[in-house]
Amino acid sequence: MNPEPEEKLLALAGNPNCGKTTLFNAITGAHQHVGNYPGITVEKKEGFISVDGRRLRLVDLPGTYSLTAYSLEELVARDFLVQERPSVVINIVDASNLDRNLYLTIQLMELGIPIVIALNMIDAAQSRGIEIDAAELGRRLDLEVVPTVARSGKGKDVLLETVARVASEPRDWRPIHISYGPDIDPVLDRMEADILEAAFMTEDFPPRWTALKYLEADEQVLARGDGIDPNLSARLKSRASQVTEHLEKTLASYPEAIIADHRYGFIAALLKDGVVQRTQKADRLYLSDQLDRVLTNRFFGPVIMMLVLYVVYHFTFDYSEIPVQWLEAGFSALGGWVESVLEPGPLRSLLVSGVIDGVGGVMGFVPLILFMFLAIAFLEDTGYLARVAYMLDRVFRTFGLHGSSVMAFIISGGIAGGCAVPGVMATRTLRSSKERVATLLTAPFMNCGAKLPVFAMLIAAFFPGDRPRIMFLLTLFSWTMALLVAKLIRVTILRGPSTPFLLELPPYRLPTFKGLLIHTWERTWQYIQKAGTIILAISIVFWALMTFPGLPESRKDSFEAERGATLAVLSAELRQSVSDGEKPGDLSADLEQQWTNARGALDGIDGAEALAGLKHSIAGRVGLGLEQVTHWCGLDWRTNVALFSGFAAKELIISTLGTSYSIGKPREDRDLPLSRRLASDPEWSRLKAVAVIIFIMLYAPCIPTVTCIIRESGAWKWGLFSMIFNTLVAFAMAVLVYQGGRWLGLGTGS
Ligand code: GDP
Ligand code: MG
8 A cells, every 4th residue: 555645635715805815825835726617717726735744735715605506606615515525624714704704604514514713814803802712612613713814824834733633533524403493493304304315415415404405495406406306306395485485474584584594693692702802992882783773673773764865865955055056157157158258150059058058067966966975975984874785685685686786776876866887886796696687777777966967957947845855756766666677677587586685784983074075075076077078078979969960051041031021120220229139228118119029039030940950950850750759758859869868978968958958049048047948848847847757767877887787797788788678667657657647637837
């Protein structure tokens, strides 16, 4: 026989960011090899070490929070553990985040594999006032627990000695047995007995573990089971679905949630009395827990949450109103000044209708966005936003989403005033790709900072005085739509189980004033930059689309002839002053009346000509063509033109509306704010305003968002899908509201 000792296999397992890679590097030094797991892109790192002359092969598993088949990483880690059967798994646990990290440990222990715990980041834990009695933890878990600081290499040698010892000492590694409560335990027992009797996959998995996977509807295990023993597999599945139904009925819950609850309960009990000591900051944590008793209370929690969100609205809208008016007045004055110094013509039109109206419409709302971001930053920095996610998890799960989807929704404008671009990026924290895509597709329904100005303007025009209340209703509506559509997606094209909630609740803290200002300013500045660059450029493009090609000469001539006819009936002295628009001061009452009538007629002709020009323009023709369909939901061609531009960036809706409604209006009307212009427009009504708001809320995301959706989902098809699908949803809802409203006899007058 060869006297050389056999090579032992070790694996490193742990949550993402627990310091696995750092420890791996510290242990193996330069002796490592980086490749991929066969057939997939998950990175596989291997290294060799020798301890006491024995050669050990060390594999760095992907970081995971659990061992279910929710993600590729989890599957890879699990398959490796089950198939390669390492002599010892080094489970790295982040000491500063002990309870959450032990969740994986529990699952490793349920697999019944040999484990040594590296209690890493004890330095970070200490600096956060957490002291852990490693020996006591080891006694309670019946495992070796070695404190380490991977970054400095501290504890590394003790860890290796311990691992080498455990690898060579015989021990019966029995799977740990956790109670999952009176509803699940008896079923688990029965399933376990069936599995044992048939020796069903017992080569690879402990029987109770297999039973648990059937309860969790783990796709991989189920598929394997179906292949090995279809009858038994079907029986186990039917037992599992009975429990699921029962839990649904009695606890309004489902197996995975109950299983997760019991694992956390087990961990809480494990750490009670004497394992974890909080030194400093204990008061703050205690206070946090006390606060959470009220703030996340089953009854008071949601009530307080609604109140908080309502206050955010009042704060944002009431306090931003005054600076918003200043800015509007400023831009309007600037437009007036340019008109007074430049001759009428394309340049003046470009500057006034394209640049100043376009950018002014956007910049005018900076105060609103600033206040909204300030409110969000406050909720985020205090730690309350994480509680909102926690409380909403139950609701979200019902709709096939995840508690973490809340962040994406809120950032996208769930508390009105966000932006779907960072919102879409926030879906990265979601582990299940189905939940992620469902969130990606519905987050753009939220009322982002760019839709707000349009809503605010329409509300000011048609529901004056009701702003906070209506905005609140609109927010509720967009949430409802997002959840319903998510559910629709999750029971049709993206069917599949939901993943359990794992999110830390950081202790509450009072935000610093400086921190709030920085967060608020960063986001507001992003908005301003967008307004200053992309939006300016696109405003100009749309101004061109709305201006060219000009009216044919013959049409211009006929408007000119009308003007001539109006002027021809006047006396010579009046003619000049009417066409200049400057009324002489010394007119008799009769002449003054003549002057006013003629001037009014001329303004009317100017307006009609400009309107004809817009209709004749490229954008006007597209908008007119679409009117065939969009009149079903009350959208006229000018609004179509605005929505069309809004696809480039939602901010443009307001500026394009502003432009198309300022073209073709008598001069004195042009100085009115857009809301006043629409309110007095006979084609508009409250009902139409509501239909337009709903369409804008739901239709295709803007181009930057679509780009992000493609990037985050890794597939073109989801970008295209969001454009087409969301527009169809918007159209259907707007038609429903508009036709329904007309049927009820609404929609006349404002
Ligand atoms: P992985 O995702 O588990 O591979 O984690 P990494 O090894 O990439 O480590 C995540 C971060 O934690 C890095 O910034 C490390 O420098 C840091 N880190 C790792 N170990 C320790 C430790 O023991 N103490 C402290 N303070 N930081 C650590
Ligand atoms: Mg790593």
